Amino acid sequence: MEELCKSSIFFSDQSLCYADILSPPEVRARIEVAVLNFIKVLNAPTPEISDLPLISRKSSNSRVSRGLLTDVSWIFLSQSFCKRSLMRENTAKSFVRVWMVMKMCYQILLQEKRVTQRELFYKLLCDSPDYFPSQLQVNGTIQDLVALLRCSRFSLGIMASGRGAVAGRLLLQEPNKEAVDCSTCGSSGYAISGDLNLLEKLIMKTDARYIIVVEKHAIFQRLAEDCVFNHIPSILITAKGYPDIATRFFLHRMSRAFPEMPILGLVDWNPAGLAILCTYKFGSIGMGLEAYRYACNVKWLGMRMDDISQLVPEESLINLKPKDLQIAKSLLSSDVLQDSYKEELATMVESGRRAEIEALYFHGYEFLGKYLATKIVQANYI
């Protein structure tokens, strides 16, 4: 996988910073170096408390990589640093947090265990509630640590609990286990585990011709229940909103296993919907050091402007909220977005309206399947 990624990096991508996928001893070695360096600097003739240099996870440090021959592009982080310093009031607390989480990870790695982010949060909440009042601080600090040690979150022994689900014409087989037929998993589908190692080892088989990425779990359930994949030979996948790394990883694995299958996205007609689509397609800045690896060339199937004007009744349109406009604004200013997407978004902002996928139920519950079929047959995706 590494090789594949690296081979596609052209000269312009030389500034790319990434998190390595490492074995536990390798990560431990990095932690040890960090600790020893800290002690050395502190014990030096002119002692100092060293700052922690992190790769900045801000949009100003993000770059876009574009394929030369394909329209595949993704977001990655460049070499700009920000510092966590004990000496600065506003970063002192996060400085301490990084060290505390680093210690935790070291102990986890020593025992070759894996914990979820949630588990880590509860553990830290017991030890030092002042520093970690909520999951937010834990997640943020883990990303700080990723940016400091430049190894992936999974390498640190931390996983996110799985959120994704997959259904449709896909046979999955864990090593030494029976194969699972995702078309018989019912409406909730096969849950995608947060354990990337396990996902990596899955054996996949399919006779589908399309992969359909669905924004919402409710729509996913509707499609699975209606067995849409029987009419359209397809695999359905959802992450229930913004995708977690595991779902992206899984989708990326499928796209490599079945490179000729188009991946089609079905999202709400609102800025957040497009943002979710873009997270699958380009990766994200927040997890920029590893997310770029799992960017997949998702095409925007719907809902789009034409669907709205032709299929959605006027009364189902809701006014855009300030939050929507904020997301739209940041999307429009992003370099990575292709022009056709920007046009769609601009029309949405101009109309001042948004619509849920469920608005299509106006034509009956079974309409959703027909809608998908029509769009796919017409190759009506961008």
Next chain:
Amino acid sequence: MEIGESSESPEGKKKSKSKTPRKPKDSVLKQKSPAEFFADNKNIAGFDNPGKCLYTTVRELVENALDSAESISKLPIVEITIEEIVRSKFNSMIGLAEHERVDEELYDDFESAKAREKRLAKEARIQEIQAKNANLGKKVKEPVASKAMKGRGETSYYRVTCKDNGKGMPHDDIPNMFGRVLSGTKYGLKQTRGKFGLGAKMALIWSKMSTGLPIEITSSMKGQNYTSFCRLDIDIHRNIPHIHVHEKQDKKERWHGAEIQIVIEGNWTTYRSKILHYMRQMAVITPYAEFLFRFLSDAPDKNVTVKFARRTDIMPPVPLETKYHPSAVDLLLIKRLIAETSKQNLLQLLQHEFVNISKSHAERLIGEMGPDFSHKMLVKSLTSQQIVRIHQLFRQAKFDDPSGDCLSPAGEYNLRLGIIKELHPDMVATYSGSAQVFEGHPFLVEAGVSVGGKDVKQGVNIFRFANRIPLLFEQGADVVTRTALKRINWNSYKINQAQDKIGVFVSIVSTKIPFKGTGKEYIGDDISEIAAAVKTSIQQCCTQLKSKILKRIQAREQQERKRNLSKYIPNVTGAIYDVLKEMSHLHASKRKRYTNEDAEVLNKVSNHIITRETLGEKLAQHVEQVDYEMALEYATQSGVNEEPRENIYIQTLEGESKFVDFQSPVFVFRLFQ
């Protein structure tokens, strides 16, 4: 003349109507004298209720006194005294015998048997509850003093005396200056303090309505060897003064100015705070004046004496009378100007009776008016149609904006001094805008923003001034209030709108303040020119404050940093030491090889040379070191950036004082006793 005629007719008709009393009266054409009009509509001039009447009377007298002193460029000294006169004293004053109540039930405050029962039952209940609470060991609240049956601050009578060191009044003009409504010296286009030019006259009408006692005026002008004394009241129906005494008296002291004494009905209890606020804000906007305010009553504990000392001797210039701007005149005004002008022809009229019309400009304007007009045509020969044409052209044509030269703002310096003097804020910033124009009248906005101070409430405290008088009523809809509360993002200036003690001072001066409402107590929010000017001024102040606040925050952080950082040290050492310990175990058990330096460190850990404590000490040491360096750096930096010092104003000593001199070869130290 007309008044006399019409007053006859209703008399005649009344008689005929009295025979058929049930039939509604036919509307009778009546004529009111201006004094009557204001007596009927006294709320227009701020005489709504006894309490407000007392307030407005004080206000009118103070403002007259300031105007008078400023008109001769004298630093004002204003003494205002309110003396409470209880009913019995008042009665004896007017020679009314004290009446005992005979029929108690006739009075409003009579307590009927039923009400008494109710009250007693309630008191008993309260006592019971208190006893219970006391038993339970709860904190016993002081029993709320049951309010006197009379209700909140019964209206009483007050003698208001105001003495100034102003110009004084010419002996012969005094009766007309007080006894005739709508005759005044302040008419004309200039920035004035008054509202309608009613001033003391309205107070006189009120005294006439409430007490019937006359006003007493003592006045002396510079160079006069006598003092004028006049006691008069007003004939409301005829709008003429009714003079009791008007005489010249021997001058006892060297003094010029006026002293006015008036007895009115009022309510000190309810308007006490308003009157004190007014005095305080007046002192803010006129720091060059000295105010002595006294309230005297029979109960010594209620007495109030406040002295607002002078803080500067720099006085804003006297506002100049200006000519009208062509875009600010209406038809009637043009006609009046034509009637009053001394100029002969149209060209001169345009050129001299208006601002911003030069000779060549006037010629072009006349050309534009049409063939009926010529330069030399006589002003008096203009027909009504022609005047309408002139008016229309004034409306349509473009003129330069009037300059703000005729305005007399308080001045940034004075505003600042006033704020510092009265509020003692932690920080203050002031800003003075340039003159702008609304409907042909120039206006100028000055603003001050203060943070902190004594007697200031948390949140935004707004102080409004129009033509250098404080506005205290109808604050909600005012342009300043709206702007300060809605359109200023205090957060972006590091000011906490809810927690900080913020003072917002905005002074607007203009030849015509566009007041809203009958009370002339606020300026509407719908005038975008003024709203924008107010907003910019406040923002300018805030920007100045921001840098100061940032510096202060920096200083505070500097102080708190050390404590904060030390708090973090145990957690950092804990995390790092735990990793080190694991490593040293690995090293000791030879499961992993470390080399050179690293091995040395790990050996030290194993041998307890590096421990949790030593690590913590080392960190603390370094934090201290860095702190010291930063403190040093900060001190040198802030030493350089110290604010410019402000001049202090030392009051001059009046009269002869006894003093002792301490001589030294280089100086003399004089101690005044």
